[in-house]
Amino acid sequence: MPLEFDPLLLIGVDEIDAQHRELFARLGALLEASRSHRSREEVVRLLEFLGGYVVDHFAAEERLMESAAYPRLGGHRAEHLQFVKELSILRHELQSEGPTNLFVIRVGNRVTEWLREHIYRTDRTERRCGLDAMPVT
Numbered sequence: 001m002p003l004e005f006d007p008l009l010l011i012g013v014d015e016i017d018a019q020h021r022e023l024f025a026r027l028g029a030l031l032e033a034s035r036s037h038r039s040r041e042e043v044v045r046l047l048e049f050l051g052g053y054v055v056d057h058f059a060a061e062e063r064l065m066e067s068a069a070y071p072r073l074g075g076h077r078a079e080h081l082q083f084v085k086e087l088s089i090l091r092h093e094l095q096s097e098g099p100t101n102l103f104v105i106r107v108g109n110r111v112t113e114w115l116r117e118h119i120y121r122t123d124r125t126e127r128r129c130g131l132d133a134m135p136v137t
């Protein structure tokens with residue numbers, strides 16, 4: 001079952017909203033594969049597929065914030081960095097232990113909740129609080 005993208009998470013910038021949807025699509029595929037006990041190689045591939053997109057997406061978001069001379073960019077960037085680190089720890093665990101039940105729980109809970117909370121609390125709030133230079137298309 002694909003992971004639902006909650007419309008509450010829309011921030012009103014089409015480019016970023018489309019990227020957030022793609023993040024959830026890739027996360028859903030990873031969750032599904034690890035839940036249905038697919039091979040370690042396949043799950044690693046899907047985690048890397050997600051991780052690569054996360055890095056590109058964060059860079060795109062930070063570029064938009066830079067062009068808007070957004071004052072809280074440092075804190076926002078630190079949140080992004082923390083998430084990338086967590087994904088890297090998960091990748092190491094996955095490579096050494098395979099897609100264990102604990103891995104499924106972490107992806108389904110911690111990773112999913114982090115993304116939802118970050119988008120809702122940080123991305124959406126910052127958009128409201130003056131990311132006016134973000135192109136609304």
Ligand SMILES: [Fe+2]
Pocket residue numbers: 061076080118122123
């Ligand atoms: Fe963000």
